[in-house]
Amino acid sequence: MNKKNTIWCGSQEHSVGRRQFMGSVMAGMGAAAGASLFTHPLGASAIAQKGKSVVVIFLAGGISQFESWDPKSDFDTGGPFKAIPTTVPGIHVSELLPYTAKQMHHMALVRSINSGLDDHGLAVNLVRSGRTTRSATEYPELGAVVAKGLERDGFPLPGHIHTMPSGIGGRSNNASYLGPQYSSVAIGAQEGGVVNSKLPDGMTVTVDSRRHNWRRFANDRHRRVKQSAEMDAYTQSYEKAIQLMERRDVFDVSREPQSVQDGYGKSDFAKQLLLARRLVEQEIPFVEIKHEGWDFHHNNFEFHTHYVGDFDRPFAHFIADLAERGLLERTLVVVMTEFGRTPKINPGYGRDHYPDAWSIAMAGCGIHHGAVYGKTDDKGIKIVDGQVDHRHLFHTYLRAVGIDSSAEFEIAGRSFPIADPAVGPIKELLT
Amino acid sequence: MSDAVNNQDAPAFDPRAAKQIHDWAHTARLLACRVDPTGKFVFAGAIDYTIQRWEIATGTRTELRGHDNWVSTLGFSPDGATHYSGSYDGRLLFWETAAATPQPQRTINAHQGWLRRLDVSSDGKWIATCGNDKLVKIWSAEDGTLVRELSGHPHFVFCLRFRPDSHELVSGDIVGNIYHWNGDDGTLVRQFDLKEIYSNIGDIAPFGGIIGLAFSPDQKKLTASGLYKVSNAPAGGRRAVAVSFDWQSGEKLGFQESIKKEVDATMWRALYHPGGHMIGVLEKSFGFWLPGEEDLYHSVETASEIFDMDLHPNHVDLFTAHFDGHVRCTKLAAAPTS
Numbered sequence: 199m200n201k202k203n204t205i206w207c208g209s210q211e212h213s214v215g216r217r218q219f220m221g222s223v224m225a226g227m228g229a230a231a232g233a234s235l236f237t238h239p240l241g242a243s244a245i246a247q248k249g250k251s252v253v254v255i256f257l258a259g260g261i262s263q264f265e266s267w268d269p270k271s272d273f274d275t276g277g278p279f280k281a282i283p284t285t286v287p288g289i290h291v292s293e294l295l296p297y298t299a300k301q302m303h304h305m306a307l308v309r310s311i312n313s314g315l316d317d318h319g320l321a322v323n324l325v326r327s328g329r330t331t332r333s334a335t336e337y338p339e340l341g342a343v344v345a346k347g348l349e350r351d352g353f354p355l356p357g358h359i360h361t362m363p364s365g366i367g368g369r370s371n372n373a374s375y376l377g378p379q380y381s382s383v384a385i386g387a388q389e390g391g392v393v394n395s396k397l398p399d400g401m402t403v404t405v406d407s408r409r410h411n412w413r414r415f416a417n418d419r420h421r422r423v424k425q426s427a428e429m430d431a432y433t434q435s436y437e438k439a440i441q442l443m444e445r446r447d448v449f450d451v452s453r454e455p456q457s458v459q460d461g462y463g464k465s466d467f468a469k470q471l472l473l474a475r476r477l478v479e480q481e482i483p484f485v486e487i488k489h490e491g492w493d494f495h496h497n498n499f500e501f502h503t504h505y506v507g508d509f510d511r512p513f514a515h516f517i518a519d520l521a522e523r524g525l526l527e528r529t530l531v532v533v534m535t536e537f538g539r540t541p542k543i544n545p546g547y548g549r550d551h552y553p554d555a556w557s558i559a560m561a562g563c564g565i566h567h568g569a570v571y572g573k574t575d576d577k578g579i580k581i582v583d584g585q586v587d588h589r590h591l592f593h594t595y596l597r598a599v600g601i602d603s604s605a606e607f608e609i610a611g612r613s614f615p616i617a618d619p620a621v622g623p624i625k626e627l628l629t
Numbered sequence: 630m631s632d633a634v635n636n637q638d639a640p641a642f643d644p645r646a647a648k649q650i651h652d653w654a655h656t657a658r659l660l661a662c663r664v665d666p667t668g669k670f671v672f673a674g675a676i677d678y679t680i681q682r683w684e685i686a687t688g689t690r691t692e693l694r695g696h697d698n699w700v701s702t703l704g705f706s707p708d709g710a711t712h713y714s715g716s717y718d719g720r721l722l723f724w725e726t727a728a729a730t731p732q733p734q735r736t737i738n739a740h741q742g743w744l745r746r747l748d749v750s751s752d753g754k755w756i757a758t759c760g761n762d763k764l765v766k767i768w769s770a771e772d773g774t775l776v777r778e779l780s781g782h783p784h785f786v787f788c789l790r791f792r793p794d795s796h797e798l799v800s801g802d803i804v805g806n807i808y809h810w811n812g813d814d815g816t817l818v819r820q821f822d823l824k825e826i827y828s829n830i831g832d833i834a835p836f837g838g839i840i841g842l843a844f845s846p847d848q849k850k851l852t853a854s855g856l857y858k859v860s861n862a863p864a865g866g867r868r869a870v871a872v873s874f875d876w877q878s879g880e881k882l883g884f885q886e887s888i889k890k891e892v893d894a895t896m897w898r899a900l901y902h903p904g905g906h907m908i909g910v911l912e913k914s915f916g917f918w919l920p921g922e923e924d925l926y927h928s929v930e931t932a933s934e935i936f937d938m939d940l941h942p943n944h945v946d947l948f949t950a951h952f953d954g955h956v957r958c959t960k961l962a963a964a965p966t967s
Contacts, residue, residue, distance in 0.1 A: 278676070278698055278717045278743075468834070479721075491833070493863050493864075495864050497836065497863070501834050504833050505834060508833045543658075545952045548865065
């Protein structure tokens with residue numbers, strides 16, 4: 199076999215060490231403390247949403263809507279895969295999704311997205327921020343907005359987590375004006391949990407506790423003489439890091455019974471879904487799992503056979519598991535991508551980028567289950583009903599978990615609309 | 630070019646004198662083509678679920694309907710009377726080759742999922758098929774019953790080929806395995822490993838594998854075709870390649886590819902001219918290799934991507950099936966002098 203080939207779009211794996219991770223967390227927590235001096239809480243409506251979570255599964259590169267959520271069997275644009283029925287009468291998906299089809303009664307589809315941009319990077323900015331922007335940093339991403347919108351006092355874990363197959367990474371720069379405390383932290387789904395988060399060999403809990411008590415004593419003494427927001431932030435970040443280390447088992451998927459691990463499967467994606475379920479159990483506001491490599495300009499049908507196959511069974515198991523545990527009642531799951539793929543099949547039997555008419559899927563809380571919003575024509579070329587874009591979707595995701603997307607964040611004396619005020623959610627999908 | 634390896638009985642074969650002599654259009658993309666053993670018809674399998682038949686002498690086209698998905702593979706009984714077709718619908722259909730209004734004579738639900746390739750034994754008694762269910766199946770040409778099911782491939786079986794004048798067959802899969810079977814008793818005789826022409830994209834998707842199989846005219850070589858040197862699979866970065874094995878010893882003899890003329894391509898099919906030249910598909914062109922030579926000595930450009938080809942029984946007319954829906958015929962010989 200040839201050596202493992204990298205996938206088309208570059209991976210954003212952040213395989214760095216504990217020092218960087220802890221440093222990032224601390225920096226974030228420091229900023230969090232600092233920012234908290236200037237931000238006002240969202241109010242009672244946000245408090246009422248405690249415990250809700252959003253899980254985004256980002257199929258990076260652009261999954262084909264034809265080979266997933268909007269099949270067009272028997273048309274020349276449709277490719278060789280047939281449409282199959284689901285648990286919801288009248289809703290069909292690609293035959294490549296036999297397991298997901300059995301969970302459609304927990305799900306909703308949007309088949310009428312026209313987002314306008316066919317460049318990967320720019321399109322990703324759109325769908326992640328819910329804004330029409332060419333900048334990756336002008337607006338906070340969905341994860342940061344959710345982390346802030348569902349923020350809870352004293353919550354010991356990061357509110358915005360991106361999973362990885364393994365390793366650990368620092369914070370990303372994806373929270374914009376909300377501040378780095380809402381940026382994503384990357385955590386691997388490997389056995390043992392967060393890597394290098396155990397106490398060093400020879401360091402007992404008692405000794406470690408003594409160290410921290412000494413630090414606290416010194417801090418308190420100093421604070422009596424001089425107090426500043428920066429120092430408070432520094433102190434908080436230490437305490438947050440300690441809390442994270444104390445909760446390290448949360449991130450250890452090997453603590454699940456073997457039968458549960460087997461149920462999800464052994465793939466990298468499956469392990470990350472299992473980690474996501476554990477994080478949802480802990481009421482972490484936002485978790486994202488990236489499944490990369492969907493940019494099939496060549497050999498689209500063969501590659502979708504394998505990639506959708508890799509997605510289908512673990513994803514369906516994840517939805518069923520959330521439902522069985524009652525977690526789906528307070529969790530919104532979004533299967534996101536940056537655009538669809540062309541109706542036209544190119545000479546390499548691939549499909550190219552197509553932002554004009556594509557689909558996403560959702561499951562869980564706040565949405566009508568078994569619903570389909572929007573419609574494309576017979577060949578999947580044009581939207582014929584219910585055209586929406588990334589901005590409407592952004593509002594819809596937030597509303598589904600109870601965040602008032604028409605509200606504003608007040609930060610440092612300035613007002614920032616939570617979502618694009620020019621549009622609203624897809625009301626027909628919301629409960 | 631002089632035909633150094635051509636045998637004396639074969640028609641004059643001169644790839645450098647190649648000239649397109651037929652160009653027949655269908656409206657849908659074509660995946661497969663075969664010329665019937667009598668040389669009267671060329672058949673093409675299309676992604677509109679049809680088979681197109683052209684009478685070579687007149688260019689008259691007839692449409693065959695019976696499949697419910699892309700038609701991926703075609704074949705004939707040795708006498709040419711019966712035509713067989715396979716499709717991504719998993720079915721194997723029997724047809725009367727020359728029927729004025731062709732209808733399926735027999736329908737077999739052969740495979741779960743895509744049926745990828747069929748081949749007919751030299752004695753015409755058996756039809757072998759393979760597919761995404763990882764199985765090779767042998768069917769009776771007489772009554773359509775299942776003769777034998779051969780399991781063992783770990784993944785999708787892309788192609789198969791009967792060894793001429795025998796009931797032995799070889800099958801190749803997407804992860805680079807070639808299995809040599811004894812069709813008479815169903816035993817696996819041996820295995821050829823060709824993992825070099827298989828890649829695993831993102832640890833999720835196998836790419837490449839054994840896409841075509843051919844025996845040399847003297848049956849001393851087994852040749853597998855496909856792709857390798859994958860640089861960016863989802864964007865189509867790869868090189869077409871054929872790899873031959875000594876049939877007796879199983880020794881790998883070497884690679885044949887397009888070295889001087891670099892082109893991203895998959896060798897969807899390699900076949901042998903009776904004189905020993907190998908002809909291989911290279912995207913919009915087809916190339917010619919001398920035995921033992923790594924690089925091609927000549928190639929012929931066409932107007933569209935080629936997904937299959939077949940040589941007429943006259944050994945000089947090469948029919949190609951194209952992405953643009955055309956079947957083209959190129960004469961690989963100098964025009965006769967009057």
